[in-house]
Amino acid sequence: MAASSPEILSEQTQTRSGRRRAASGGHVDGLTGLRGLAAITVVFVHGSGLTAYPWFGLHAYGPIALFVLSGFLLIQPWSKWIIGAAPKPSLDSFIRRRLWRIFPAYLVVLVVAALLLPLSRPVGADGWFRALTLTNTAAADGLRPGMEHTWSLGTELSWYAIVPVVGVLVATLGRRFWPDKPARPILAALGIAIMVSLGWRYFVMFHITDLGQLITFPLWLPAFLFCFLGGAAVAHLMLVARHGQGTMRSLEWLASKPSLVAGIAIASALIGNSTLGGAWTFTAGTFQEILIRTVACTIIATVLLIGVAAGDERSWLNRLFAMPWLVATGRWSYGLYLWHMPLMLLLAREVRIQPGFAGLLIWIAILLAVSIPLAAATYRFVEKPAIAWSKGVPVHSR
Template sequence: MGLISDIAWKKSNSNNDRIAPVDGLRAVAVFGVVWAHIWLFCKNPALSLAKVFSLNLDLNRAIAVLGTGVDLFFVLSGFCMYLMYARKQNKFEWKSYLYFLKKRWLRIAPAFYIAAFVCALRYPFIGQPLPFLDLLAHASFTHLWVPNTVGLAAPFWSLATEWHFYLILPLFIWAASRFGFWSITAIAILGSIIFRLWMFTSGYEVGAFWNAQIPSRLVEFTWGMCIAKLYTVQKLPPKLLCAEKGFLLGFTITYFGRILMVTEVVNLAGSLGYICKTLAEPILTLGYSLILWNVISSESLFQNLLSHKVLQAIGRWSYSLYLWHWWPCLWIAEHLVHKFGSSPIIQNVSLVLSLIVLIPLSWVSYSLLEAPYFHWQQSRKSA
């Protein structure tokens, strides 16, 4: 364990520079999002394990940390975008900035636009006009700002946040090269947390509007960039964060952040509930970033699991799976609940049926709408 494991480094330098455990974490993130939405659509059925005094131990609520897959995606995005951009550029130039945005648009826009348009086609089927304003807002990644334009599919909010991160990343890299990486990341993390504190003390409407915006979520991307920086200089985690124990420690921190989101915990904190809301995502994603550092730099059971070929495939298709999952999951779950009622069994059946539909759909979407981008990138490298 004195050096970053050969396994981790070999996987980072093969298969088009994909880092195997990172793709595995993408698969975990998208499965978590699908699971959480199925649970929601099935009306949050309780899976009781036992009752301790007046406390009902509900397994579904206990594993609801899975529902924070978007936050894990943001950490992974910060990690990957820093590796992609900072290795090639350490100063701000308009030409390279616009080229970076062009590449990111080519990467995410085709699948997103097609998915958004298909989601919009349901409106004529229910007797409503095609929502052109919604489509325009989504096409320009401004649907977080324009009122009443987030109805195509709820998960699409994160695409705007992701794009806004791309807009500021080159400026971040420039500032880091001029004033020091760790100084700028500390300012970004602290500034984002202070913004969240203001947001959650300014009333419900302010919080509802800003919670998905980049000032609130910047801390999550920044944790990922921190791990990317450590990765580029081959900095090993301390022993406490290595192997299986390090993974479990990261998971414990993640779980603590998730607990701070629970309504009962916020209510229990009373007038200090805003502190729970402020710190929840920063702590949650700090745990995710430590898990990421662990699995890319330390051999363990978890690194091997995340590097499994099945999770690798799902990880590659995760973007398409995320884009397409909302309506199939909703229709399948609501149909089964209407016919058989809400229960953990119906929830699990809905999950299985949804994945049976979504996995091949995601493969097709990836092959047609995402793979051409990677082929284009590969041809440019070999030209």
């Protein structure tokens, strides 16, 4: 789960076609709505696992969508530096803001879960160290019941660590090989990321035999690097176009056709959720099945990002993702993601899940009804003050 907020996208500018767009490439409300969709999808997928319908929802979409959004948002200060539109970002400020964004809420949930769910407690001093540092996937026993979903936070944290490296790499590639074509370096970096992800996944599937590594290695950053770079490429191309250093005709063309964006997303969802993407269970599939589902989810996340970030804010697609309830869910999405798994196990002790599809919907509704208010409270009393402090903004002024 990406703990990134689209609040840095605040300025507005005009495109050549007259459409108003956030300067850095997206509408705050629409991007927040995308986070809300991703978080709800995660709850549906995990919640359905306790019912007779473990296929309900699109497996892997939630984390992948949030990884794509994280790539889109966090590369922007570095992209502005690369194209000469802003000074080089402060590494100290970047690290401080990222750590205070991800850790406070996580540590609250970790402690509460450990108190209420004994099985969720880390094992031994080394287990607690991994839990407190979000290096849970360094060993298979770090994925504790009720907290196993926090693997994605470790992957996100790894992305934070290499964002400056990616920025410097893209800048170096551009200055050395394409000094007059600032869009090409990010595409080269995306190509490298695709090869790294494919190579890593192939290595894990066909060359790893240790059970613990088979469980954890597929969750490491290399497996999802292309997702982060895909979002980063969209942001970089939009910034290049905004500052008059290139065009993004392909992205603008796609974004101008919201029905096509939705059609591609729906078709990809059908493929990813079909038997081509593996069985409708939580069991691992073949290399081909996992690849199909992962690529399908990445396509969905990327085309929706393009449609919202580069599209007309008056389009039905942008209005859909800017619906107040979806934006609110997106604002609370980090807390929703953190709380829903331990709450699911706690509620399962008290709630008898009714059979049939209606029972599934009732169970999901109960899970959301408990998780969302707690997520909203976490945002108000933990996340928001931490964000303000990391920016040096007095909490009372927020």
